[in-house]
Amino acid sequence: MRILPFGDSAVLAEFSSLDEVRGAARALTSAPPPGVLDVVPAARTVLVRIRPAELPLAAAERWIREVAQAPPPDDAAGEVVVLPVRYDGPDLADTARLLGIEAGELVRRHTAAEWECAFSGFAPGFAYLVSPGLDLAVPRLPTSRPRVPAGAVAVAGEFSGVYPRESPGGWRLLGTTDAVLWDETRTAPALLPPGARVRFEALP
Amino acid sequence: MSAVRVLSPGALALVEDEGRPGWAALGVGPAGAFDRGALRLANRLVGNAESAAGLELLLGGAVLVPDADVWIAVTGAWGAVRAGGAPVEPHTATLLPARSALEFAAPEHGLRYCLALRGGIAVPPVLGSRSRDTLAGLGPAPLAAGDVLPLGPEPATAVPAADLVPVDPPADGPVRLDVLPGPRRDWFTDSAWQALTTATWHVSPRSDRTGVRLEGPALRRTREGELPSEGMVPGAIQVSPDGSPTILGADAPVTGGYPVLGVIASASFDRLAQLRPGQPVLLTPRALRP
Numbered sequence: 415m416r417i418l419p420f421g422d423s424a425v426l427a428e429f430s431s432l433d434e435v436r437g438a439a440r441a442l443t444s445a446p447p448p449g450v451l452d453v454v455p456a457a458r459t460v461l462v463r464i465r466p467a468e469l470p471l472a473a474a475e476r477w478i479r480e481v482a483q484a485p486p487p488d489d490a491a492g493e494v495v496v497l498p499v500r501y502d503g504p505d506l507a508d509t510a511r512l513l514g515i516e517a518g519e520l521v522r523r524h525t526a527a528e529w530e531c532a533f534s535g536f537a538p539g540f541a542y543l544v545s546p547g548l549d550l551a552v553p554r555l556p557t558s559r560p561r562v563p564a565g566a567v568a569v570a571g572e573f574s575g576v577y578p579r580e581s582p583g584g585w586r587l588l589g590t591t592d593a594v595l596w597d598e599t600r601t602a603p604a605l606l607p608p609g610a611r612v613r614f615e616a617l618p
Numbered sequence: 619m620s621a622v623r624v625l626s627p628g629a630l631a632l633v634e635d636e637g638r639p640g641w642a643a644l645g646v647g648p649a650g651a652f653d654r655g656a657l658r659l660a661n662r663l664v665g666n667a668e669s670a671a672g673l674e675l676l677l678g679g680a681v682l683v684p685d686a687d688v689w690i691a692v693t694g695a696w697g698a699v700r701a702g703g704a705p706v707e708p709h710t711a712t713l714l715p716a717r718s719a720l721e722f723a724a725p726e727h728g729l730r731y732c733l734a735l736r737g738g739i740a741v742p743p744v745l746g747s748r749s750r751d752t753l754a755g756l757g758p759a760p761l762a763a764g765d766v767l768p769l770g771p772e773p774a775t776a777v778p779a780a781d782l783v784p785v786d787p788p789a790d791g792p793v794r795l796d797v798l799p800g801p802r803r804d805w806f807t808d809s810a811w812q813a814l815t816t817a818t819w820h821v822s823p824r825s826d827r828t829g830v831r832l833e834g835p836a837l838r839r840t841r842e843g844e845l846p847s848e849g850m851v852p853g854a855i856q857v858s859p860d861g862s863p864t865i866l867g868a869d870a871p872v873t874g875g876y877p878v879l880g881v882i883a884s885a886s887f888d889r890l891a892q893l894r895p896g897q898p899v900l901l902t903p904r905a906l907r908p
Contacts, residue, residue, distance in 0.1 A: 418801035419906050421881030424851045426801045443643070452642035454849035456873050461849025463642065466884075471906070534645040535847060535873035538754050598744050598756060604644040 415482055417475055424463045425471065427478050432532055432544060432572075434483075435460060439533070439608055441484035447477055455533040455608055457542075494528065494611045497576065499567050501616055503587035505555070509569065512552050521616055523550060524588065529574060529612040534604065539578040539596030541606035550574075558584035565591045567614065574614075576606070620686040622735060624765040628679030628722060631761035633739050634868075635671040638747035638757075642872045648852065649751035652827055652868040652891035653730055656694035659785065660734030663691035663711045665775040670738030671748035673761075675731040678724030682733075686716045688769065689736040689777050695728030695892060696787040709785050711777050728788030728892035736777065740770040752827050753869040788892035792818065795886040797901040800855060802845065802877035810837040814855070814863065814880055815903040823895035827869040829856075830890050832899060836861030837879060847873040853882035853890075865890060 415434070418426040429435050439455035442462065446453065449469025454461040460482065464474045501521045510520040529543040554570045559582060562568070566577045568585035577583060578595035591614075595605045606612060624631065634657065637650025651657035651674055658668040673680075678697060691711050692699050699706040702718030714720055722731055741748055741758045750757040761767075797815060813835045822831035837857050850856070854866045856876040865882055866874075867890060882890065883904055893899065 419799055419881075420801050420878070421798050421851060421853055422884050422906065424849075424881075426848065428801075439643075451639040451648075452849075454642045454872060456848045457846035459846075459848040461642075461851070463639070463849075463851060533873075534643060535871075536645065538641075538645045538756060540645055603641075603745065608643055 415479075417478060420461065422471065423466055424461060425475055425478065427460045427462070427482055429458055429460070432457060433546070436530075436532055436609075437484040438482040441481045442478065450474070456535065457533070492609065492611055494613050495605060496613050496615050497567070497591045497593050498617050499525075499589040499591045499614050501589040503567065503589045505586035506588050509552055509586045509588065513550065520550070520588070523548065524569075524574070525614045525616050529614070531606045531608050531610040531612065533608050537578055537581055538598070539604040539606070540575060541595075541604070541610065541612075543574040543606070543612055544572060545574070552586055554584040555586060558582050562587065563590065565593065565595070567591055619740070619771070620684065620688060620737070620769045621766050622682050622684045622688070622769060624761045624763060624767065625681040625683055625719065626679055626763055627761040628675055629677035631676070631680050632674045632750040632752070633671050633741055633758040633761070633767070634674045634749045635747055636669045637749050637868070638745050641745055642849070645872050646745065646754055646756060647751060647870055647872045649747070649749040649754075649757065649869055651732060651749070653694045653732055653888045655888045656732040656891075657734070659709065660691040660693040660732045661738070663693075663709065663778065664689045664734050664736040665773050665777045666734055666736060666738050667773065670734065670770070671741070672732055672734040672739060675722055675733060676729065678722050680722040680731075682720045683718070684714055684716060684720075684735070688714050690714045690720065691734050692731055693734075693785070694730050694732035694788070695725035697725035697727070697731070698723035699731070708787070727790055729894055730891050735769055737769040737771060737773065740768045751869050753871060788889070790897075792898040792900055793889055793893060794900045794902050795889060796883035796904045797855070797880040798883055798904055798906050800878035800880045801848075803879060805839050805841055805845070805877040806857070806879050807838045807840050810839070810879065813837060815901050819863075819899040819901070821893045821895055821897045821899060825893070825895065827867045829864040829866050829870070830893060831862065831864045833862070837863060839877070845875050845877050847875045850874045850878070851881065853884070853887050854878045855880040855882065867891075
């Protein structure tokens with residue numbers, strides 16, 4: 415782990431793998447000291463935003479060094495969220511071809527795997543889902559679509575994701591779900607917060 | 619309960635408070651008034667809690683009418699503001715009579731007025747805040763003509779008697795902002811940091827609450843390639859592949875993939891809100907710890 419400066423009210427902890435990030439994010443969010451405003455995991459980093467009057471930078475760094483080198487969470491915790499999907503996405507066939515498999519096999523692998531939300535970003539409630547051990551890595555589309563519908567189930571890089579609302583997007587669209595990924599009037603507005611476990615289920 | 623009617627929102631009128639920290643892990647940034655100090659001051663002037671929601675009015679053109687007498691204070695940008703035709707002094711609690719128009723002309727100094735009304739704007743909060751996040755599309759919608767905004771109950775504190783708050787108007791000439799090294803300082807040449815902290819930058823007209831773009835010399839990287847997206851904060855100076863810097867504003871994205879060369883010091887951040895297109899900016903390097 416490396417600690418990098420990020421102004422006078424935040425520090426960035428950098429890790430060598432997403433697994434380390436997952437472990438650190440879990441540890442840093444479980445019992446943060448007063449003065450921690452946000453803990454933001456990403457692909458290789460965890461950003462910690464603080465209120466320096468309550469928690470000085472040096473103290474925040476000490477706390478991060480103490481707790482962040484935690485093992486990745488064991489996968490037994492928490493309920494699995496099941497997302498029913500119509501695998502009718504416009505990129506399903508092309509994505510299967512890129513992987514050298516049939517479309518049906520791509521659906522089989524996508525639904526057989528268990529996914530976990532490693533981090534959020536891009537839009538409220540957009541979860542970057544990973545499934546360690548599953549190799550479905552494909553590049554983003556060469557050109558982003560100006561409009562991707564809400565509920566679109568997509569893949570890019572090592573990630574799978576679901577668009578919480580209509581937006582532009584460059585991920586490859588495999589299908590659609592009716593699940594509501596984001597609703598700010600719910601107590602838990604994001605259906606898939608970091609750490610959530612997810613399975614996709616193919617609708618006939 | 620009293621209310622205020624929007625006859626015209628002007629260029630952009632937003633409800634803002636101190637923002638919604640704590641949701642970044644779900645992809646929601648803090649948002650809140652861009653000129654945070656101005657909102658807190660305006661709230662204090664009318665006896666509100668500093669955290670009460672007020673209005674952030676970009677440029678001129680806003681016209682508001684209350685249905686009952688209400689104390690107001692205008693901070694942030696300076697310009698001709700009239701209440702029922704009479705001039706409103708900046709940074710001064712003023713009683714706005716019922717059914718009289720509060721009109722904002724284009725600011726002469728700065729860019730964003732902050733308006734506090736006694737009782738605060740009492741629209742329903744979203745995730746604990748009444749702030750509009752223009753990037754995430756969260757919180758109260760930008761105001762439109764005909765909107766009626768409810769005001770909260772009379773605060774326990776009286777309107778303070780302090781008759782003068784000595785605050786200078788936003789500067790017109792070169793603005794100095796303190797800058798600290800960012801996490802990806804090592805992605806850039808030493809001359810890039812040198813250029814960042816010695817050049818006279820100019821504020822691009824393509825600036826908004828998401829980011830203030832600066833025009834000036836290109837900042838060269840020492841390495842190519844992509845940075846995996848990482849957490850961002852308001853005030854982070856992201857450098858795009860063409861070498862131009864953007865200072866992230868109040869509605870900064872929660873994560874971003876452009877390397878951050880420097881970060882604006884918290885004490886300088888509010889000044890970003892008042893920078894006008896074309897205005898010169900100088901970034902003064904500071905060490906992280908004294």
